[in-house]
Amino acid sequence: MSETATTTEAQRRRTFAVIAHPDAGKSTLTEALALHAHVIAEAGAVHGKAGRKATVSDWMEMEKDRGISVASSALQFEYAPEGHEGEPYMINLVDTPGHADFSEDTYRVLTAVDAAVMLIDGAKGLEPQTLKLFRVCKARGLPIITVVNKWDRPGRTPLELVDEIVREIGLQPTPLYWPVGEAGDFRGLARLVDDGEVAEYIHFLRTAGGSTIAPEEHYDPDAAADKEGDVWETAVEEAELLAADGAVHDEDLFLECTTSPLIFASAMLNFGVHQILDTLCALAPSPGPRRSDPAVLEAASGASGAVDEVREPADDFSGVVFKVQAGMDRNHRDKLAFMRVVSGEFTRGMQVTHAQSGRSFSTKYALTVFGRTRSTVEAAYPGDIVGLVNAGALAPGDTIYSGRKVQFTPMPQFAPEHFRTLRAKSLGSYKQFRKALDQLDSEGVVQVLRNDLRGDAAPVMAAVGPMQFEVMQARMLNEYNVETVTENVPYQVARRTDAASAAELGRQRGVEIFTRTDGELIALFGDKWKLAFVQKEHPELTMEPLVAD
Helix, strand or coil, rough: CCHHHHHHHHHCCEEEEEEEHHHHHHHHHHHHHHHHCCCCCCCCCCCCCCCCCCCCCCCHHHHHHHCCCCCEEEEEEEECCCCCCCCCCCEEECCCCCCCHHHHHHHHHCCCEEEEEEEEEEEEEECHHHHHHHHHHHHHCCCEEEEEECCCCCCCCCCHHHHHHHHHHHEEEEEEEEEEECCCCCCCCEEEEECCEEEEEECCCCCCHCCCCCEEEECCHHHHHHHHHHHHHHHHHHHHHHHHCHEEEEEEEHHHCCCEEEEECCCCCCCHHHHHHHHHHHCCCCCEEEEEEEHHHHHHHCCCCCCCCCCCCCCCCEEEEEEEEEEECCCCCCCEEEEEEEEEEEEEEEEEEECCCCCECCCCCCEEEEEEEEEEEEEEECEEEEEEEEECCCCCCCECCCCCCEEECCCCCCCCCEEEEEEEEEEHHHHHHHHHHHHHHHHHCCCEEEECCCCCCCCCEEEEECHHHHHHHHHHHHHCCCEEEEEECCCCEEEEEEEHHHHHHCCCCCEEEECCCCEEEEECCCHEEEEEEHHHCCCCCCCCCCCCC
8 A cells, every 4th residue: 555545544444542540431431432433333331331332342251140341442433523424434443441550551552543532420520540541641641531420420520520530730721612501411412613612502412221222402602592581591511610720622733632622421321422533533633653762772873673753654564562452252262462553554464573582473363352243354444453363473563564674762660569379279270371361461351470489480570559359360261171279479569680699589488589580689578668778788789679660
């Protein structure tokens, strides 16, 4: 395909993630977006509602049982806003884990998208996990669209929520769709134009259980005033107040992550959902260039094997792996490496090079993935998410490419805060235990730490949050038929060390040295006070924090 054609395909892509605190409605919104794009005929809903399905993006049994997302899921579909001419937009939507225990998985997703939808519960406002993920988006320069969800339930006032966002994270919401009706009495949306003026009233009609697209009625401002009276006047006054304060959309400020378009919605009732899609299509950026890892560029400077400094969307093919996942379907005992196409055209079966090893391999089996539903992909373009089957050499953060070499910045691992040993309950399942452990370790479900004293039968698992251990055990049982047990170990703090320091650290009471799968030496300390004591007594020893850049 020509550079012009590739550029055209890239420009119609919108690749984004949904981020929020647990139970803000991410998976429900994902389902509602797919419904409005006519990809599915009927929306599932949060697990636990009588007669309702689990959401299509939640494929793990634990997710269905608990009604939460604990793994990221990629969905792709086309969408054309009303009145749109030409080819529809291609939406690549990545639903992320909401639980704080899975922050590392969410961080990986945020390296693979071009924008984020920040979902806020209308009753709870900003919550800790939302704040944390916003900071990651800010650091990465990801533009953010803010959606206040659950407006059909009693909650706070809209102006109070706007004030909180400005006060807590310094992000200025710029309303595009303002609620008509207070929280719990959601009647519709006032659509605002660029200068903050109210252009029309969109009135929503409820459907049975919110499982189908909510019909809309459109009124001009005068007709809206006749229909809704004081409720409409209140909405207009609030919108005008914010506009007078300068809270109007500016595309440059949005792309700089200084302002955020604001929409009120109810994903459960399908109110305001296509307005979110329309806004993403109109405002979110299409795929742009990506720079090679500065460390690799420095090492390659002056050498014969030069590395491209920047990969533009129209350049030769390149992609970055942001997630590796097995066990998504019992009928397919394979491993999927989820790759974001960064540049060029990807075609199934093409020969590519793995930047980290220099080895070449063929991408014979490539899929698009909609929850558990798979379909073969023949071609993909910048912004698309592709699942490469049984690409065993690939790990999160790896780069694959054709043409001139490129190698993107690797993904840092988060500092673990919880540690447990893991062993097979039955000695007869040790072989399967090792196989499962190697697979889940390669996916980054937990970090696996080993040393000679403990041996391979009972390695130490290191995780950001304790629920990661539950996922590890559940997947070992469901996918490999291995029942496991865990035991706490007396450590609370991990530090990276080196071979020169490891011997002396290993002689300290309350300290144990391990080797991580990637070869890093990791020292575990009983608590932060023990770490402080050893640092004071042995300042010459290496004890570096394990933190994300």
